[in-house]
Amino acid sequence: MRLAHQFALENDLITADCIEATEFPDLVTEYRVQAVPKTVINQEQSVEGALPESYFLDTVLSAVDHSEGSQEP
Amino acid sequence: MALIGEDVANQIRERLSTMVAPVKIVHFTQELNLEYGRETRQALEELAALSDKLTLEVYDFLIDKEKVAEYGVDKVPATAILNGKDYGIRFYGMPAGYEFATLLDAILDVSKGESELGPESREKLRQVTKPLHLEVFVTPT
Numbered sequence: 515m516r517l518a519h520q521f522a523l524e525n526d527l528i529t530a531d532c533i534e535a536t537e538f539p540d541l542v543t544e545y546r547v548q549a550v551p552k553t554v555i556n557q558e559q560s561v562e563g564a565l566p567e568s569y570f571l572d573t574v575l576s577a578v579d580h581s582e583g584s585q586e587p
Numbered sequence: 588m589a590l591i592g593e594d595v596a597n598q599i600r601e602r603l604s605t606m607v608a609p610v611k612i613v614h615f616t617q618e619l620n621l622e623y624g625r626e627t628r629q630a631l632e633e634l635a636a637l638s639d640k641l642t643l644e645v646y647d648f649l650i651d652k653e654k655v656a657e658y659g660v661d662k663v664p665a666t667a668i669l670n671g672k673d674y675g676i677r678f679y680g681m682p683a684g685y686e687f688a689t690l691l692d693a694i695l696d697v698s699k700g701e702s703e704l705g706p707e708s709r710e711k712l713r714q715v716t717k718p719l720h721l722e723v724f725v726t727p728t
Binding site: 519528545575 | 659662664697701703705707708709711713715717725727
């Protein structure tokens with residue numbers, strides 16, 4: 515979890531929520547959270563498990579690149 | 588009854604003694620959200636009392652609409668950790684067990700105003716040019 519918050523510290527465009535799954539069952543259903551930790555990226559993609567720093571970062575960044583153009587707020 | 592026992596309180600005090608800049612904890616609660624809401628607020632009050640550099644502001648999710656909008660909070664209990672600047676760091680729900688340590692990490696990192704990530708990671712993060720929102724689901728262990 516700390517990694518996501520650290521990412522948020524480094525760039526103002528990045529925000530990071532730590533969500534206690536048992537208190538938000540609706541979100542758990544919506545995002546199909548079956549195991550924790552699970553990281554949902556821009557409400558769209560996700561990564562499961564506690565990953566090492568560089569691998570987690572690359573996975574998150576590639577998810578953002580991948581979704582480029584497919585969603586605009 | 589205190590949620591944070593004296594031994595743990597002393598350990599936390601020691602960790603918080605390394606704080607650099609003051610940190611503000613902004614907490615949103617809701618009267619109806621009783622199950623965890625009250626305990627979360629109490630834990631944060633006890634935590635804030637452990638360092639002169641920590642302050643706690645508590646708002647009501649239903650009443651304090653302006654603050655809810657300012658911090659972009661969409662559910663409660665919600666907790667934002669910031670120094671003069673809001674970095675977009677949030678906790679939703681009660682940070683209990685392991686997540687309490689994560690909360691302390693966030694406080695210490697925000698107090699420093701920088702992460703302890705490697706230089707390569709920081710460089711990659713600087714290059715992000717689009718909004719990136721991470722929601723990490725956890726459970727207390």
